Amino acid sequence: MDKIFLVGLTIGLLSRIIMLNLDQRQYPTQPNILLSQLVLAFVASSLGALLVPALRARSYTSITFLSLAAEQFRQVRENRRNTLQNLEDVQLVQRGEAFIEEIARTYEVRNYMCIITSLSTVGLHYLIISEFKLNSNISLIISACCGLLLAFILKKMLQRESIGDIADVVPVEITFVDECIMQVGELKGITNVGLKADRDRYLSKGLGIEIIPKDKSYSNAGILMDPGQRQTILYNIYSRLGILKEKDEPSFYPLPRRNPKKESLVIAYIPVEKDIDKLIQAVKSCPILSSAKGKNLSLKNYPIGKKGSA
Template structure:
């Protein structure tokens, strides 16, 4: 039986591609401090979609080599289905975001939805590579190609975080009458004495100093700022309840230097942990700007 299966290279190619495609999706799928995807049902949905993607990728190669070009049609249909997955994730997260004390923001939600769509394409790529090399050479070369493709998927798993674009520093939270400052960056006006006392006791201040002109523009993006506030509040909690706008975490720019001042009210006041959480915040793809690449950008000769 085993010898018969090994003689059927197409069958072996499909199974090898399916195995590495599913393995790739399982490795890429995890629930971290952001608690998304949820467990268990969110994971069940995405594992099921990963199995479908792996099956499509592993079957497409033998079909195309047999000149069955309708396989391209199935891949096109799959692409449409994964775009629907992106829309589903976007809509779900936007509904949930209305219940957050510190929302993710539209840019962060769009980034998460894009990731879930893109990872299904990485699964298809992995299963296709494993299936192709199994058909052209042997099953063990398919395994090598599958492992290499999983490595590529891992490389594209995550993008940059805040440490790539900014130097993170802890700063003093200062109240000058009703005016709240982080370092020398003005944050907001706090009217109630009780709120000022709570901020003085519980507030933590951080500075994100941009490393270059591109990073300066990225930090100015409102979506990136909201992602920073949400992630820090998710990791450390937030010391506020509904109907308390004076206790909302905020991030404001120093307009001359481009430094971002970040004010948060964590459940446990620990500036070191807050700085560590800030370093892990992802840089949103929709927030990245590179004005230095333009002919009219900074540091370009006229």
Template sequence: MDTAFVVALSIGVLSRLIMLNVDKKQYPTQPNVLLTQLVLAFVASALGALVVPALLEKSYTSITFLSLAAEQFRKVRESRRNTLQNLEDIQLVKRGSAFIEEIARTYEVRNYMCIVTSFSTISLYHFMIKEFNISQNSSLLISGVFGLILAIILKKLLKRKSIEDIADVRQVEIKFVDESILQVGDLKGITNVGLESDRQRYLENGIGIEIIPKDNNYINASVLYDAGQRQAIVYNIYSRVGLFRDDNEPAFVPLPRRHPQKQSIMIAYVPIERDVEKVLEAVRSCPILSSSKGRNLSINYKIGEKGSV
């Protein structure tokens, strides 16, 4: 087997392994999904590594394999979306359609990254040999290092921002007014908790969370106001610290509510273990969804003020 092909193939698979370190913070990757992703990474990397030698042999029909690969990866995206949607009914806290679409899109895009890195690695290898007459060993070394650097660059480019980049997260008080109306911070009317035992659990184990847009502007606030983004936040908390409730306890379903004056988001959450810092960190680490960005970009005044500044 050609050494250059093996190097390019390895770089492509390695680029996917680098991204898996990020993946498993958002959704499970082991063991079944991990194996699936490695197999897909192998296929994508092999396609990228084969294109250049095929073109050098003037086998232009090989380009059709890339179109077939793109179609296959779109099916992978659809399959992942359907799998997560089928699991929604058994979740104590649902991911939401926006978060599921984000995950499915990520699966597809990162397979393309394998093609790009393996294709670039073997392209540089052949370019250096033919244009600069560099030895094969030196070309392999340089192209391999280039492929690794490219994988790291792509990882940084594909890295999504998280809630901590656009908002400050702090703990606020949970209490009940008018006997059974849940209040988080200075926002009351979150929900009506009828049972005294449920109210007591909120007071003993619950954590009040306020997510405040940074820079006090509507651009950041619009991301938090997006329904899909808010659902992703509560699911992110659930996936990290769990939720102290059963299926038949609707009073403890976390309900993110917008503060109409401050444009902040208020959440009352009852984790399995009452660790405030872990809960706040779970909020901060939630990725910002693509579907929640790009709104209110023309609003150039601060929250609570009228007119432009």
């Protein structure tokens, strides 16, 4: 039992480790989060690895530990949500409620993945021994390989789409009309920038982008028009490129605006480093929120620009 427990525990930890890079890419965070996630993964993997031997020993009360673990992981989700919400006021660009909930939910689900992989690894080991009468060491190797395969399958299933999958991102020019009315691309009236110094900063250091739904799809456009998704895009840019503004400079807060002709989204942004390629990549890598999906499904096959469309 000791060998299979260690194998199940290891596979559970590995399943969490292969997701850490994805977490860091989508949710840049502090280094201390790494340790807390590994500790939680160890606890979850241990529970999964111990469950099968406990059930084989007819210790059915061990199932109650799963309910306690689930409650603990829900508390982790709540704590993560509260922490991020408490930090909102000190962010130059906020994450937004929808993105915070998505992050908190993701941290909870990752722990369940550890339980599933370790439980499946240990369970498969005992199944192979009892049904196929194979050597214990051979069974360990087979169950470990299957556990790793399951971990990669779960990673693929849990990996959400990004903006680059549903939209094209193109650079557009920032200009001012009527002296102080900002225009991004062909859409004017973004905001009123009264000070000439502020307008000069936009013209010299600002970058404009337009996010255009692929396939002229209203379902893709619905994701872009979701308020939570818009805020997530802004925070994703900010977390990667920074923003050249102080907290008391509202003129430079990025404002995503809808272009009704294309159902696209235009943004004027002033990054620390003026690099349009990095800005486009930051937008494309932004994760699509679960709460933003499913918008305008009835118009999935109704192309943007069709006669009679809104």
